[in-house]
Structure formats: structure tokens, C-alpha cells
Amino acid sequence: MRRTLIAGNWKMNGSLAANSVLLEGISAAAPTDCDLAVCVPAPYLSQAQAALCASAVLWGAQDVSEHESGAYTGEVSASMLKEFGCTYVIVGHSERRSYHGESSELVARKALRALTTGLLPIICVGETLQEREAGLTDAVVVSQLAPVISAVGKQLADVVIAYEPVWAIGTGKTATPEMAQQVHNLIRTTLAKTSVDAADVVQILYGGSMKPDNAKDLLAMSDIDGGLIGGASLKSADFLAIASAVHAA
Numbered sequence: 001m002r003r004t005l006i007a008g009n010w011k012m013n014g015s016l017a018a019n020s021v022l023l024e025g026i027s028a029a030a031p032t033d034c035d036l037a038v039c040v041p042a043p044y045l046s047q048a049q050a051a052l053c054a055s056a057v058l059w060g061a062q063d064v065s066e067h068e069s070g071a072y073t074g075e076v077s078a079s080m081l082k083e084f085g086c087t088y089v090i091v092g093h094s095e096r097r098s099y100h101g102e103s104s105e106l107v108a109r110k111a112l113r114a115l116t117t118g119l120l121p122i123i124c125v126g127e128t129l130q131e132r133e134a135g136l137t138d139a140v141v142v143s144q145l146a147p148v149i150s151a152v153g154k155q156l157a158d159v160v161i162a163y164e165p166v167w168a169i170g171t172g173k174t175a176t177p178e179m180a181q182q183v184h185n186l187i188r189t190t191l192a193k194t195s196v197d198a199a200d201v202v203q204i205l206y207g208g209s210m211k212p213d214n215a216k217d218l219l220a221m222s223d224i225d226g227g228l229i230g231g232a233s234l235k236s237a238d239f240l241a242i243a244s245a246v247h248a249a
């Protein structure tokens with residue numbers, strides 16, 4: 001039985017003062033029947049660590065360098081994230097793929113770097129509206145997964161996948177539970193071609209305008225094991241309401 005993971009992606013939002021309210025709100029009422037995590041901007045990792053270390057809420061980052069260390073100005077290494085107690089790191093978010101030109105091969109190398117450093121990568125995949133309308137959703141998702149599957153090898157069971165249709169991110173448009181389930185099932189079937197055991201345990205999260213009012217129906221689908229939440233993770237009440245939907249689903 002896969003445990004549900006509700007992970008917040010704060011993106012480039014926050015301030016010391018606002019984070020303090022948000023982190024306190026989340027940790028004070030965190031449910032125990034699912035895993036809860038927040039992926040915060042790198043400068044706030046220390047604040048998240050201090051605020052959450054005594055709670056059940058986990059934390060992580062939103063990107064990581066493919067390199068171990070060295071002359072890579074502006075990059076943050078996996079071992080640095082580890083030093084700040086991160087459990088997770090998001091890799092391959094569509095905003096990084098589109099604004100920073102990240103290829104699926106680079107995303108795969110980042111995922112491998114995370115795994116070899118003891119971090120759990122949340123690997124994002126998903127199609128654009130144009131690709132969906134051209135009937136390319138399955139092909140796009142499978143091609144984004146392929147380099148990851150070949151890079152991580154035996155550690156496949158330790159990855160988290162987030163299916164985030166690009167057209168649903170921050171737009172208020174959500175994939176219907178059935179649409180999302182179809183792609184989640186495709187992802188699991190694709191993983192199973194490499195390892196049936198890994199495919200069975202990998203958590204596959206849905207991301208893209210998940211909110212308190214649609215979370216229950218999405219989370220009720222058999223291959224949706226949680227959510228990667230952007231906008232609704234910035235208010236503790238909304239984030240916790242999504243986590244409570246796990247119980248209802």
C-alpha cells in the first residue's frame with residue numbers, strides 16, 4: 001500500500017515573516033495519515049529546518065545541481081541540501097524545463113545526483129496544451145521518463161514522479177480525475193517494464209491547480225498517490241485541507 005504524499009511547491013514565493021506564519025500553521029495541524037512536505041526556496045531551507053525539525057512535516061528544495069561541487073556559480077549541490085535536512089528535491093519542473101532549457105537527460109542526471117546523495121527526487125513530467133491537443137500526451141510523458149529510468153537503474157523504487165500537465169499549472173484548469181488517472185497509469189505501466197516491484201511502490205503525484213475542492217476526487221483515483229501543490233500550498237488552511245482530503249478519498 002502506497003502512502004500518500006502531499007508536497008507543497010512554494011516556487012519563488014515567501015519572506016522570513018510570511019514563511020514563519022505558514023510553517024507554524026502547517027506543523028501545528030499536520031495530519032498523520034499521509035506524508036506532508038514543503039519544497040521551499042533554497043535561502044529558506046534553514047528556516048524550514050528550524051521550524052519543522054520537531055514536527056512530522058518534511059521539507060525539501062526545488063532544484064539541485066547535477067554536479068557534486070566546484071565552479072558552478074549560482075548552483076546548489078545535493079550535499080548542501082542534505083546538510084539542511086532536506087528529504088526531497090523537485091527536479092524537472094516544467095518551469096525549469098521551459099525557462100531554463102532543462103532537457104530530460106539533464107533532469108535524469110539531477111535525479112541520479114539526488115539519489116546518490118540520499119535525497120528523494122520528485123521528478124516532474126507533463127505535456128503542454130499543444131501536445132495534448134495533438135494527441136502527443138502519452139509519447140511526451142514516456143519520452144520524459146525514459147532517460148530517468150535508464151539513469152537511476154536499481155534506485156527506481158526511491159523516486160517520486162509528479163505528473164503535472166503544463167496547461168493545468170497555475171491556471172485554475174485541472175485535469176479531470178479520469179484524465180489524470182489515465183496518465184498516472186501509463187507512468188506506472190512504463191516503470192513496470194523496468195521493474196514491477198518498483199512500479200508498485202513509486203508514489204505518483206498529480207500537480208496542476210490541485211485545490212481543497214478538487215483534491216478528494218483526484219486522490220480517490222487508484223494511481224494518484226498524492227499531490228504537488230503550488231498556489232494552494234501558500235496558505236496553511238488550503239494546504240492542510242488538501243491533506244485532509246486524503247482521509248476522505
Ligand code: PGA
Nearest residue numbers: 169170208209229230231
Ligand atoms: P499549481 O502549481 O498548484 O499552482 O498549479 C503546481 C506546480 O507547479 O507544482
